[in-house]
Amino acid sequence: MAEFSATSGIPVATIKYYLREKLLPAGESETANQASYGAAHLDRLRLIRALIDVGGLSVASAHSVLEAIDSNASLPEAFRVAQRSVSAAIEPGDLEPADLASVDALLEGWHVSPENPGRLAAARVLSAFRGVGQTDERGWYARYAEAALLIATADLDEIQSRPDRAAKAETVVVGTVLGDALISGLRRAAQEHVTSQRYS
Amino acid sequence: MAEFSATSGIPVATIKYYLREKLLPAGESETANQASYGAAHLDRLRLIRALIDVGGLSVASAHSVLEAIDSNASLPEAFRVAQRSVSAAIEPGDLEPADLASVDALLEGWHVSPENPGRLAAARVLSAFRGVGQTDERGWYARYAEAALLIATADLDEIQSRPDRAAKAETVVVGTVLGDALISGLRRAAQEHVTSQRYS
Numbered sequence: 001m002a003e004f005s006a007t008s009g010i011p012v013a014t015i016k017y018y019l020r021e022k023l024l025p026a027g028e029s030e031t032a033n034q035a036s037y038g039a040a041h042l043d044r045l046r047l048i049r050a051l052i053d054v055g056g057l058s059v060a061s062a063h064s065v066l067e068a069i070d071s072n073a074s075l076p077e078a079f080r081v082a083q084r085s086v087s088a089a090i091e092p093g094d095l096e097p098a099d100l101a102s103v104d105a106l107l108e109g110w111h112v113s114p115e116n117p118g119r120l121a122a123a124r125v126l127s128a129f130r131g132v133g134q135t136d137e138r139g140w141y142a143r144y145a146e147a148a149l150l151i152a153t154a155d156l157d158e159i160q161s162r163p164d165r166a167a168k169a170e171t172v173v174v175g176t177v178l179g180d181a182l183i184s185g186l187r188r189a190a191q192e193h194v195t196s197q198r199y200s
Numbered sequence: 201m202a203e204f205s206a207t208s209g210i211p212v213a214t215i216k217y218y219l220r221e222k223l224l225p226a227g228e229s230e231t232a233n234q235a236s237y238g239a240a241h242l243d244r245l246r247l248i249r250a251l252i253d254v255g256g257l258s259v260a261s262a263h264s265v266l267e268a269i270d271s272n273a274s275l276p277e278a279f280r281v282a283q284r285s286v287s288a289a290i291e292p293g294d295l296e297p298a299d300l301a302s303v304d305a306l307l308e309g310w311h312v313s314p315e316n317p318g319r320l321a322a323a324r325v326l327s328a329f330r331g332v333g334q335t336d337e338r339g340w341y342a343r344y345a346e347a348a349l350l351i352a353t354a355d356l357d358e359i360q361s362r363p364d365r366a367a368k369a370e371t372v373v374v375g376t377v378l379g380d381a382l383i384s385g386l387r388r389a390a391q392e393h394v395t396s397q398r399y400s
Contacts, residue, residue: 043332043333047332076392076395076396076399111393113392116389119385119389121381125381125382125385126382131250132247132370134375138357138358138361140354140355143354147354148383152387152390152394154343171334175334179325181325183344186345187318188283188376189310190310190352191352195275197311200276
């Protein structure tokens with residue numbers, strides 16, 4: 001354990017916490033007081049840290065997505081679990097039908113279930129835009145949908161390139177959880193770029 | 201005040217809190233115990249709620265971005281304040297030079313300052329991807345950068361269509377703070393769509 005902590009750079013107390021919460025499988029027992037932790041444990045520990053520290057997942061959400069990787073979950077199911085892990089719980093009943101209709105117009109021709117958490121989150125944003133008097137007369141939101149489709153297509157291409165189900169599911173999880181921060185980060189860089197082109 | 205609360209649907213205690221924190225300007229005094237709140241106050245209150253409730257801003261961050269709208273801040277300056285309000289504080293020194301170099305390769309040809317919070321956030325994500333063994337052999341990240349540029353261009357087109365500096369700055373703020381949730385929501389819907397196309 002002390003060695004595992006030194007190799008990974010993660011404190012023993014944190015590792016014990018992850019073991020207790022079953023994020024990390026137990027090491028292989030060597031004696032009553034010793035267990036060995038191999039490369040697979042180190043990989044899993046790094047994944048947990050990325051999901052929690054960079055992706056902002058709770059321990060409970062991290063547990064769900066790791067389970068989706070380890071189980072025989074299909075890719076659509078892995079996506080559902082991963083998407084739920086990064087989405088605020090929004091009840092369709094809390095949204096105005098007009099805002100849901102606006103989102104559905106953006107998604108026209110897409111195969112999206114009514115309970116998709118992204119559909120509900122987008123409706124909530126459109127409601128907020130509407131509430132502060134922001135209008136959409138030039139197809140602003142449709143251009144977001146177009147960009148979203150490019151990103152999702154890139155995600156699926158990447159996932160399909162992975163060698164097996166577990167590796168594909170891991171890319172589903174990592175991509176879903178960390179991809180939001182990548183696109184929002186690059187968006188801020190792009191905003192500075194386009195602003196400097198137009199205003200200097 | 202009671203009337204203002206009834207019209208806006210926001211509790212008196214919350215309104216008083218926003219007045220105290222100077223998010224909301226004082227009403228016009230009519231008598232010692234009465235002030236009147238007009239349409240501009242209602243608009244501002246709705247904006248505050250959108251930034252805090254949907255955008256997840258702290259009261260301090262909301263104060264900064266409202267100040268950027270009300271002051272004579274230029275659009276690049278409004279962007280800087282808005283971007284900071286939604287970005288985790290990351291020190292360039294905490295990042296690996298290799299990850300910053302990877303981000304800079306994605307931003308090649310873009311005019312982006314080294315301290316852009318999106319550049320640093322993106323480097324942090326690439327570091328996390330690298331830490332969990334996710335590779336980028338097919339230009340996955342470059343496709344995110346391409347999508348980010350589409351979104352930023354749509355943002356700037358929309359901002360330029362607004363009639364005056366204050367309206368432009370308000371769209372900078374609202375778009376920056378709420379746009380992340382729009383793109384990530386639409387991305388989840390698009391992931392379901394593309395997955396269902398490929399796996400059913």
